[in-house]
Amino acid sequence: MSPSPSTAEFDFIIVGAGSAGCLLANRLSANPDHRVLLIEAGGKDDWFWVKIPVGYLYTIANPRTDWCFTTEADPGLAGRSILYARGRVIGGCSSINAMIHMRGQASDYDLWAQATGDERWRWGGSDGPGETLAIYKQLEDYFGGADEWHGVGGEIRVERPRVRWKILDAWQAAAAQRGIAPIDEFNRGDNSGSATFTSTNGGAGAGRWPTLSCIPSPTAPISPSSPTLRPWRC
Known part of the structure; x- marks a missing residue:
């Protein structure tokens, strides 16, 4: 575990520095009155295959960067289960996925x-x-x-x-x-x-352009450019 983020008090604690967590941390810390702690259980994103687009061939289904979850066995799959990739790395799924940018259906949000x-x-x-x-x-x-x-x-x-x-x-x-x-x-x-x-x-x-790109380096001291945000890797 990385060193403790000190005994400082925070207004917001975000668990998971993934696609949504990094973006949310960046938005919340834009307010200078907010102190934000962003916690991630996965490892660093400094592996070669995380950085290049084709790298998802090596990061998905790899326990170094993927939690390697599987679905429940399904009769429609002849009783099989399938891989359900979830990023186990700073940046979450945005650091291992195929980078497809696709919004949900308007009817779902309704x-x-x-x-x-x-x-x-x-x-x-x-x-x-x-x-x-x-x-x-x-x-x-x-x-x-x-x-x-x-x-x-x-x-x-x-x-x-x-x-x-x-x-x-x-x-x-x-x-x-x-x-x-x-x-x-x-x-x-x-x-x-x-x-x-x-x-x-x-x-x-x-x-690759993961959502990690919008926050200071994880485990670094509080950034002078973003004194309200403290990323912390478990």
Whole structure:
């Protein structure tokens, strides 16, 4: 275990420096009146395969970086269970996943609003009330600039697909023949259709862009640039 973060008092303690935890810590610590402790049980993200996009082939199902959970056995899988990868590393799943950037369905968030009685969970945008789309736009730094669906200047860099293989175009044409229409992207609240994914990386020649990128180095002293945030690795 890393040295104790001292006996200092904190206003917020976030357990898990994963995709959501890092972002939440960054947002909370932006208020100079908040003292935030971010705790992570996984290891450092300094392994070679964590840094490069193709590295997920070596980080998923590897106990060094993955909790290696499995699902319950399912009759539909002939009684088998399958791997349920969860990041066991600073940055969480954003440090080991395939970097696919894909939002959930607007209808799902509307169901959350119904279940909680909190209208802020609704998708929002030009279609009605809610804050979900606006929050997604805030966290993005989108390659195409700001528009109705995307934002710039946020913590997570989102890049265009860089792979254009003929087989992908053939697959999309075949999908259209079966009634699955091509769409521009999967981030507008309705993911029905076929498209290529945007991804969370730094662009051509750059590496993975985990949510860890938005916080100070874990286990380091309190950063002068962010004196309110203290990352701590167990």
